[in-house]
Amino acid sequence: xxxxxxxxxxxxxxxxxxxxxxxxxxxxxxxxxxxxxxxxxxxxxxxxxxxxxxxxxxxxxxxxxxxxxxxxxxxxxxxxxxxxxxxxxxxxxxxxxxxxxxxxxxxxxxxxxxxxxxxxxxxxxxxxxxxxxxxxxxxxxxxxxxxxxxxxxxxxxxxxxxxxxxxxxxxxxxxxxxxxxxxxxxxxxxxxxxxxxxxxxxxxxxxxxxxxxxxxxxxxxxxxxxxxxxxxxxxxxxxxxxxxxxxxxx
Amino acid sequence: xxxxxxxxxxxxxxxxxxxxxxxxxxxxxxxxxxxxxxxxxxxxxxxxxxxxxxxxxxxxxxxxxxxxxxxxxxxxxxxxxxxxxxxxxxxxxxxxxxxxxxxxxxxxxxxxxxxxxxxxxxxxxxxxxxxxxxxxxxxxxxxxxxxxxxxxxxxxxxxxxxxxxxxxxxxxxxxxxxxxxxxxxxxxxxxxxxxxxxxxxxxxxxxxxxxxxxxxxxxxxxxxxxxxxxxxxxxxxxxxxxxxxxxxxxxxxxxxxxxxxxxxxxxxxxxxxxxxxxxxxxxxxxxxxxxxxxxxxxxxxxxxxxxxxxxxxxxxxxxxxxxxxxxxxxxxxxxxxxxxxxxxxxxxxxxxxxxxxxxxxxxxxxxxxxxxxxxxxxxxxxxxxxxxxxxxxxxxxxxxxxxxxxxxxxxxxxxxxxxxxxxxxxxxxxxxxxxxxxxxxxxxxxxxxxxxxxxxxxxxxxxxxxxxxxxxxxxxxxxxxxxxxxxxxxxxxxxxxxxxxxxxxxxxxxxxxxxxxxxxxxxxxxxxxxxxxxxxxxxxxxxxxxxxxxxxxxxxxxxxxxxxxxxxxxxxxxxxxxxxxxxxxxxxxxxxxxxxxxxxxxxxxxxxxxxxxxxxxxxxxxxxxxxxxxxxxxxxxxxxxxxxxxxxxxxxxxxxxxxxxxxxxxxxxxxxxxxxxxxxxxxxxxxxxxxxxx
Numbered sequence: 001x002x003x004x005x006x007x008x009x010x011x012x013x014x015x016x017x018x019x020x021x022x023x024x025x026x027x028x029x030x031x032x033x034x035x036x037x038x039x040x041x042x043x044x045x046x047x048x049x050x051x052x053x054x055x056x057x058x059x060x061x062x063x064x065x066x067x068x069x070x071x072x073x074x075x076x077x078x079x080x081x082x083x084x085x086x087x088x089x090x091x092x093x094x095x096x097x098x099x100x101x102x103x104x105x106x107x108x109x110x111x112x113x114x115x116x117x118x119x120x121x122x123x124x125x126x127x128x129x130x131x132x133x134x135x136x137x138x139x140x141x142x143x144x145x146x147x148x149x150x151x152x153x154x155x156x157x158x159x160x161x162x163x164x165x166x167x168x169x170x171x172x173x174x175x176x177x178x179x180x181x182x183x184x185x186x187x188x189x190x191x192x193x194x195x196x197x198x199x200x201x202x203x204x205x206x207x208x209x210x211x212x213x214x215x216x217x218x219x220x221x222x223x224x225x226x227x228x229x230x231x232x233x234x235x236x237x238x239x240x241x242x243x244x245x246x247x248x249x250x
Numbered sequence: 251x252x253x254x255x256x257x258x259x260x261x262x263x264x265x266x267x268x269x270x271x272x273x274x275x276x277x278x279x280x281x282x283x284x285x286x287x288x289x290x291x292x293x294x295x296x297x298x299x300x301x302x303x304x305x306x307x308x309x310x311x312x313x314x315x316x317x318x319x320x321x322x323x324x325x326x327x328x329x330x331x332x333x334x335x336x337x338x339x340x341x342x343x344x345x346x347x348x349x350x351x352x353x354x355x356x357x358x359x360x361x362x363x364x365x366x367x368x369x370x371x372x373x374x375x376x377x378x379x380x381x382x383x384x385x386x387x388x389x390x391x392x393x394x395x396x397x398x399x400x401x402x403x404x405x406x407x408x409x410x411x412x413x414x415x416x417x418x419x420x421x422x423x424x425x426x427x428x429x430x431x432x433x434x435x436x437x438x439x440x441x442x443x444x445x446x447x448x449x450x451x452x453x454x455x456x457x458x459x460x461x462x463x464x465x466x467x468x469x470x471x472x473x474x475x476x477x478x479x480x481x482x483x484x485x486x487x488x489x490x491x492x493x494x495x496x497x498x499x500x501x502x503x504x505x506x507x508x509x510x511x512x513x514x515x516x517x518x519x520x521x522x523x524x525x526x527x528x529x530x531x532x533x534x535x536x537x538x539x540x541x542x543x544x545x546x547x548x549x550x551x552x553x554x555x556x557x558x559x560x561x562x563x564x565x566x567x568x569x570x571x572x573x574x575x576x577x578x579x580x581x582x583x584x585x586x587x588x589x590x591x592x593x594x595x596x597x598x599x600x601x602x603x604x605x606x607x608x609x610x611x612x613x614x615x616x617x618x619x620x621x622x623x624x625x626x627x628x629x630x631x632x633x634x635x636x637x638x639x640x641x642x643x644x645x646x647x648x649x650x651x652x653x654x655x656x657x658x659x660x661x662x663x664x665x666x667x668x669x670x671x672x673x674x675x676x677x678x679x680x681x682x683x684x685x686x687x688x689x690x691x692x693x694x695x696x697x698x699x700x701x702x703x704x705x706x707x708x709x710x711x712x713x714x715x716x717x718x719x720x721x722x723x724x725x726x727x728x729x730x731x732x733x734x735x736x737x738x739x740x741x742x743x744x745x746x747x748x749x750x751x752x753x754x755x756x757x758x759x760x761x762x763x764x765x766x767x768x769x770x771x772x773x774x775x776x777x778x779x780x781x782x783x784x785x786x787x788x789x790x791x792x793x794x795x796x797x798x799x800x801x802x803x804x805x806x807x808x809x810x811x812x813x814x815x816x817x818x819x820x821x822x823x824x825x826x827x828x829x830x831x832x833x834x835x836x837x838x839x840x841x842x843x844x845x846x847x848x849x850x851x852x853x854x855x856x857x858x859x860x861x862x863x864x865x866x867x868x869x870x871x872x873x874x875x876x877x878x879x880x881x882x883x884x885x886x887x888x889x890x891x892x893x894x895x896x897x898x899x900x901x902x903x904x905x906x907x908x909x910x911x912x913x914x915x916x917x918x919x920x921x922x923x924x925x926x927x928x929x930x931x932x933x934x935x936x937x938x939x940x941x942x943x944x
Contacts, residue, residue: 026388026391026422026424027388029420029422076436079432080429083426083429083432086426087429123429123430124494127428127430127495130505130509131495131497131505190501193498193500195319195743196743196745197500197501198315198317198319198500198504199314199319199743199745200745201500201501201504202314202315202317202349202352202504203314203349203745203747204346204348204349204352204508206504206505206508215539215541216541217539217544217636217637217639217640218539218540218541218542218544218545218637219637219639219640219641220640221639221640221643222636222639222640222649222744224539224636224748228346228348228349229345229346229377229523229528230346230349230747231528231747231748231749231750232745232746232747232748233632233635233636233639233649233744233745233746233747233748234743234744234745234746235639235643235649235743235744237743238743238744238745
């Protein structure tokens with residue numbers, strides 16, 4: 001993915017400056033030398049050469065005593081750096097469960113040195129965690145696992161998932177049309193392609209959403225569901241596309 | 251007032267976000283809403299002034315996302331992409347932020363000057379939801395305003411914010427769609443920048459190319475070799491993503507939108523909604539759409555509306571009737587004898603009889619629209635669709651056909667317009683073709699005239715219900731036929747939101763009622779006045795030479811007047827078509843009125859009014875109904891009602907059908923088909939009925 005990005009060979013400090021400008025422009029609409037100096041905790045005089053350098057590279061517009069702004073190219077580069085920063089923060093904080101301030105600090109130092117390849121793999125992993133229907137529960141298991149928390153040497157949960165248990169989890173997969181009033185489940189995926197699927201997605205029925213079948217029309221079709229504060233009516237034919245992991249009946 | 255071109259503001263939002271109430275509150279009394287017959291419906295525009303600057307607000311059709319799936323969504327997208335408003339106001343339902351904000355993300359790819367309007371904020375607050383507004387504003391990069399549309403709360407601030415962004419030149423939008431998608435879009439944008447395409451909304455075009463949206467692919471292809479290169483680039487990127495993620499691109503992109511929204515909400519929600527505000531609504535639903543009670547309640551509600559329209563409406567109707575009777579007698583009495591008799595006849599027999607005959611039904615129209623407005627505003631309509639979809643589906647219609655069809659009870663034209671919410675062209679055409687069978691408000695005066703004329707009092711409401719029911723049954727039968735013959739094919743999905751019940755505000759209900767009533771009155775004052783005068787002339791001239799009514803003996807006067815009438819142009823036209831309508835039991839007088847009804851259905855009533863008022867020269871106050879009862883049997887009355895229900899949709903309906911279907915052949919089929927069916931049915935009823943009742 002790095003092949004088409006402008007390779008500007010920025011030094012670590014220039015990258016940091018660019019990121020600072022990006023944040024300042026975002027939050028305060030303008031960036032001034034002294035704001036940058038304050039944010040990076042350096043003297044204004046040492047900021048100026050860096051600005052000249054960035055301006056030469058065409059990443060910012062900088063004239064004496066003027067506000068500093070990002071050029072489109074600078075904006076893109078800054079966003080890229082910023083995205084790396086956010087990705088790493090997310091990885092440390094949301095996946096590994098490191099406290100926010102430490103996650104931020106680690107992200108700051110790693111964002112410059114991590115290879116594109118390594119970065120790409122972290123992105124892939126995050127992508128996997130958020131797209132895989134199991135992703136959320138894997139993370140939850142990781143966090144709750146007694147082994148990881150160092151509380152115990154033996155696992156108290158179902159670490160060794162047996163074949164029969166796996167079968168059970170498959171058996172728990174039902175389509176929305178098979179639910180009975182009062183039953184519920186969590187969306188795993190939406191089958192099929194095209195406009196129908198897109199419409200279902202547009203209505204907010206996406207993987208991870210908990211759905212309750214509220215009632216069925218007196219005529220037997222359509223059905224009436226509740227999810228995330230919304231209520232929706234859809235035909236059984238459409239409901240068939242929505243696959244759920246059935247929740248235990250109350 | 252400012253003379254320069256107003257700032258163009260586009261109001262976008264999903265259905266049920268309260269967009270229209272924001273529109274009304276923004277534009278206040280200065281709006282010129284054209285959401286009714288003959289006026290352009292898709293462009294609802296209003297004007298307001300803020301600190302000397304004029305703002306023109308355009309209410310875009312409600313859509314859940316920007317796409318080209320349904321005509322409404324396509325219109326919304328087209329307005330944003332092609333017409334490029336100066337400011338886009340995105341109205342979202344605060345109680346369903348997650349879903350609503352996806353549209354915002356899409357609009358952020360399109361427009362640079364945006365104001366986000368968190369509507370129904372009172373309901374959201376009641377549910378315990380708290381939002382860090384300043385944080386949200388800084389995360390998004392544009393102003394956010396909380397509003398309560400129907401109360402007008404927050405609207406002054408909204409105006410201020412619209413004014414503040416309209417001259418901002420710096421783009422501070424911050425949409426984060428994840429590195430993978432952003433890079434992908436960036437690559438396509440770079441390819442697009444090499445083409446001659448408009449620079450605005452590039453990101454959106456790139457996203458649509460990535461999704462392989464045919465509309466945008468065609469557009470970019472039209473740009474020549476550079477365009478082809480951009481399309482190829484998009485294909486390449488799409489393939490990469492699909493291979494890598496194992497998801498199809500539509501899913502992938504939608505997830506990224508939700509990802510953005512989730513991230514945003516995680517940051518700005520100080521407290522998520524935790525109090526169920528739908529408790530009452532859910533309790534009502536437990537009864538209203540109950541497995542056993544649902545259908546009876548539905549029927550009762552529909553019957554209630556007809557009862558309200560007919561029985562309650564009859565009271566003020568009498569007053570108006572008496573008023574016009576008094577008026578015409580007063581004018582006749584006060585008129586100087588033997589001077590300008592022609593003018594007296596024009597006023598009394600032409601204008602008062604024609605226009606008065608239509609205005610008499612104003613109370614009924616008002617009540618019918620009151621009923622429909624309450625159903626619509628309260629949220630019952632979508633429940634009704636839920637209850638009836640199975641039935642509709644069985645007859646080749648769609649749950650979404652329900653709302654257009656109920657609207658059709660008010661007027662066919664907005665009903666046909668409302669079919670735009672349907673995604674499937676065949677479903678839409680079917681609904682459009684059978685919609686004229688929904689007995690519209692303009693036909694109500696006909697029923698109100700004919701039913702009491704031919705049927706005893708106890709049966710009035712039942713007969714009215716029966717006529718509507720026959721229309722519905724025919725519509726079902728016909729749509730089934732259409733879906734099996736001309737419009738065969740795949741049906742569209744039924745996915746419909748069920749908003750909580752809301753108390754209809756007096757303001758909105760009265761607004762709608764006043765709007766439709768005013769248009770009815772206006773029609774009476776313009777088209778119907780003109781037709782009444784024309785009809786009067788057609789029924790008066792040429793005069794029968796030997797007829798000098800003053801000289802005639804009193805006993806002869808009645809038949810003499812009718813001979814005059816027969817001799818007139820209208821009489822001759824009626825005579826000419828009599829052979830065609832005779833099998834249905836109609837005579838030339840009815841024939842003349844039927845022709846008039848083609849211009850507007852209610853004209854039928856004024857036509858008869860004019861004909862009979864001219865025919866009856868004596869001042870004896872025999873009402874039109876009595877005269878009809880005297881001249882025709884109930885069998886003819888019923889046959890006539892059937893014919894008027896089914897045949898010849900009015901001119902405006904044909905015009906709108908042509909426009910919405912995009913082709914004259916559909917309008918022609920609608921006209922020819924319905925008229926043929928009407929003729930066959932009425933003839934059958936009259937001929938078979940005559941065998942039994944003589």
